[in-house]
Amino acid sequence: MKIRATSPADTRAVAHRLAALLRAGDVVVLSGELGAGKTTFAQGVAAALGVGEPVVSPTFTLVRLYDGANPPLAHVDVYRLETLQELHDLGFDELLDGDRIVLVEWGEAVTQALPADRVVVHLEPGPGPDERWITVSLHGAAWQARRAALEAALDTLRDHDGDAR
Amino acid sequence: MLLLAIDTSTRRVGVALGGARGLLGAVELGGPGIEEPPRHAERLAPAIEYLRTQVGVELGQVSAITVAIGPGMFTGLRVGVTTAKVLAQALRVPVIPIPSLDLLAYPLRQATGRLIAPAIDARRQEVYYAVYQPVPGGLQRATGYELGSPGDLANELAARGHDAIVCGDGAMRFRDAFDGLDRVELAGPGHAAPDLASLVELASGQYEREEFSSPADVQPLYLRRSDAELAWEARGAAAGW
Numbered sequence A: 001m002k003i004r005a006t007s008p009a010d011t012r013a014v015a016h017r018l019a020a021l022l023r024a025g026d027v028v029v030l031s032g033e034l035g036a037g038k039t040t041f042a043q044g045v046a047a048a049l050g051v052g053e054p055v056v057s058p059t060f061t062l063v064r065l066y067d068g069a070n071p072p073l074a075h076v077d078v079y080r081l082e083t084l085q086e087l088h089d090l091g092f093d094e095l096l097d098g099d100r101i102v103l104v105e106w107g108e109a110v111t112q113a114l115p116a117d118r119v120v121v122h123l124e125p126g127p128g129p130d131e132r133w134i135t136v137s138l139h140g141a142a143w144q145a146r147r148a149a150l151e152a153a154l155d156t157l158r159d160h161d162g163d164a165r
Numbered sequence B: 001m002l003l004l005a006i007d008t009s010t011r012r013v014g015v016a017l018g019g020a021r022g023l024l025g026a027v028e029l030g031g032p033g034i035e036e037p038p039r040h041a042e043r044l045a046p047a048i049e050y051l052r053t054q055v056g057v058e059l060g061q062v063s064a065i066t067v068a069i070g071p072g073m074f075t076g077l078r079v080g081v082t083t084a085k086v087l088a089q090a091l092r093v094p095v096i097p098i099p100s101l102d103l104l105a106y107p108l109r110q111a112t113g114r115l116i117a118p119a120i121d122a123r124r125q126e127v128y129y130a131v132y133q134p135v136p137g138g139l140q141r142a143t144g145y146e147l148g149s150p151g152d153l154a155n156e157l158a159a160r161g162h163d164a165i166v167c168g169d170g171a172m173r174f175r176d177a178f179d180g181l182d183r184v185e186l187a188g189p190g191h192a193a194p195d196l197a198s199l200v201e202l203a204s205g206q207y208e209r210e211e212f213s214s215p216a217d218v219q220p221l222y223l224r225r226s227d228a229e230l231a232w233e234a235r236g237a238a239a240g241w
Helices: A008-019 A038-048 A084-089 A107-113 A141-157 A160-164 B040-055 B074-091 B100-108 B150-160 B169-173 B196-208 B233-239
Strands: A002-005 A027-031 A063-066 A073-077 A101-105 A118-125 A132-139 B003-007 B013-019 B022-029 B064-068 B095-098 B115-121 B127-129 B132-135 B138-141 B146-148 B164-167 B184-186
Touching (some): A002 A008, A008 A118, A008 A132, A008 A141, A027 A038, A027 A107, A038 A073, A038 A101, A038 A118, A101 A107, A107 A118, A118 A141, A132 A141, B003 B074, B013 B196, B022 B040, B040 B074, B064 B074, B074 B095, B095 B196, B100 B115, B100 B127, B100 B196, B115 B150, B115 B169, B127 B150, B127 B169, B146 B150, B150 B164
Parallel strands (some): A027 A101, A027 A118, A073 A101, B064 B095
Antiparallel strands (some): A002 A132, A063 A073, A118 A132, B003 B013, B013 B022, B115 B127, B115 B132, B127 B146, B132 B138
């Protein structure tokens, strides 16, 4: 599913629609270059889950927990990690216990540590200054079963031309 | 002699006060059946304070702090081991570190003639485990502290060809790996978390023999999983490296 966002508010709107379908235990990879809007997307998810506090990039804290969210949310950034063991040492595997939604920025670098069932949200800049292409792809059998619900949720935001490419 | 005992190596937070004659009291919060994030950091200090108040002792009366050092939950262990070290340093008392698997096996040592195999959930479909055999007066560990699949432990037990009892939250979570096995029995939820009375008992013995550590030397027992480097093409491209 490919969606064109023309502003950060648009990006957050896509995040809202996705967040409404997320359950504890779900893993969402946020991929894209520096400045592509990964943190903006994460802010959208967090706001939709009821996080009142500011959501900032966890690049330097590595993991931020939002236990006030419903369901509880973990926002992870693996950008500064060099080895898989560092990720295990963060207690990453315990975040996947099933009692939270887990957002992983740069998660494509740690595919081996991720569950088979996951959503990948790829953000890339478009031609306009605030324009972004947001590609949502689903991995694993559990998400295939939920594909229709997600497509329905994102349908009105989709750029159907873009999707057909 | 008064010991403060701390275990945060599973999803349960456990605190006890006691000595050579047993427990004065204990607090246990959370466990494998609770479907919410474990809150070791928020729960541990209030649990210690509640217990201390109810039992009616001052922290200044504590002679040593004993802590379960894993292997187990990374996030929990960090909270428990750090709290033990900080308290010990502030109170100027030693720390007695005890491996968590020992604390799961110890209360089952009277299962005479059977091997005891505790398994702690290590995530990623793996468990931390060890195999113990009862010997007069206690237990002897027959393997290292291992990290492997539940199937690895099942194979280990099958290869030994003895009656065995498996316990711990890892055994409960992956009970299917053990359910069909001849000569292997699964212990109940009462044996899901390291036993606090055993922690105090084992630590009391060590205290009497003056086998303790300085707070600075105590570390969680981490079993390493992977030395793989991350595939960083994406970051390299983005950052121009």
